[in-house]
Amino acid sequence: MLYLAVHCVIYPNTAVQETITLKKRATLAKLIPIILLMILVIGSIYSGIATPSESAALGVLGALIICYRKKALTIDLVIQSLVTTVKTSTMILFILLGASFLTMAMGFLQIPADLAYWVASQELSAAQLLVYLTLVFIVLGLFLDGISIVILTSSILLPLIKQAGFDPIWFGIYLVIVVEMSQITPPVGFNLFVIKGLIQDKSLWVIAKAAFPFFLILIGSLVLFYYYPQLVLGLTH
Numbered sequence: 652m653l654y655l656a657v658h659c660v661i662y663p664n665t666a667v668q669e670t671i672t673l674k675k676r677a678t679l680a681k682l683i684p685i686i687l688l689m690i691l692v693i694g695s696i697y698s699g700i701a702t703p704s705e706s707a708a709l710g711v712l713g714a715l716i717i718c719y720r721k722k723a724l725t726i727d728l729v730i731q732s733l734v735t736t737v738k739t740s741t742m743i744l745f746i747l748l749g750a751s752f753l754t755m756a757m758g759f760l761q762i763p764a765d766l767a768y769w770v771a772s773q774e775l776s777a778a779q780l781l782v783y784l785t786l787v788f789i790v791l792g793l794f795l796d797g798i799s800i801v802i803l804t805s806s807i808l809l810p811l812i813k814q815a816g817f818d819p820i821w822f823g824i825y826l827v828i829v830v831e832m833s834q835i836t837p838p839v840g841f842n843l844f845v846i847k848g849l850i851q852d853k854s855l856w857v858i859a860k861a862a863f864p865f866f867l868i869l870i871g872s873l874v875l876f877y878y879y880p881q882l883v884l885g886l887t888h
Contacts, residue, residue, distance in 0.1 A: 654864060684720070688713045742848045747796070753839065754799040763791055763803035771807070777815045781877060784808065785829060785870075792833025796841055800833060801826055824883045825873065832869045835862040 659666035692710040695701040701709060718724040757763060770783045791800050805826065812822045834842040837859045846858050876883050 654868060658864075684717045688717065739845075739848065743845065749839075754795055754803075757795060758799075758803060763795070763800070764807060767804045767807040771811050777817065778877070780811070780815050781825075781873075785873060788829040789832065789836065792829070792836045792840075794839050795833070796839070797830030797833050800830060818880065818884060820887055821876070821880055821883050824876065828869055828873055828876075832866055835859070835866055 688710065691713045692706045695706045695709055696703055715724060718728065767787070770780070770787060773779075773783065775783060788800060788804075791804070795803075809819070809822070813819065817825075834840055837843060837855060840859065840862075843855055843858050843862065846862075847853070847855050850858070
């Protein structure tokens, strides 16, 4: 958020040129249904009431209720939403299909396992181990989706991580961050293809270039979490 704010100050033409006034209570009242929808989706997950997939269904139901209350729920809107959903879902499924083939090929060749074993054989310090693992995950992220990276490497790396003195919960957060990094690294960055599907007039490499600062921010967060692990582990105590 800080990066976006600074970027928009330096390059004001990239910001959305709209002015929103929040002086009237009526304007604030319009935000209440959206806030309630967010609480419904996120709250149902964290409270254990629903799984992420079930909470998504609750979100759809909540959105339909909001549209109905605002008298905006029409047949044309429902049809347009269904068509857009099918287009987006089909695009995502084809991306996952291609990633699955690549994952099977790399798994058959044992490339992720070989990289993990190579790192384990280097007898590195904790800081060096983290640097090497980050580099390995960046390389794997160029060709594999995040879930595949976790499945193919975590069982090999977890004993190594424990031996190096890293907390398993901390390592889990580290894995989440490097998986997010893999989602925005070309040529197989999953999120890049999703954005490309939404913004047809921009090339994949233009989108990747725009996403690169966020890649650096994720790298910076790894450094921050290494030196201040309580940022991750504070809620576990």
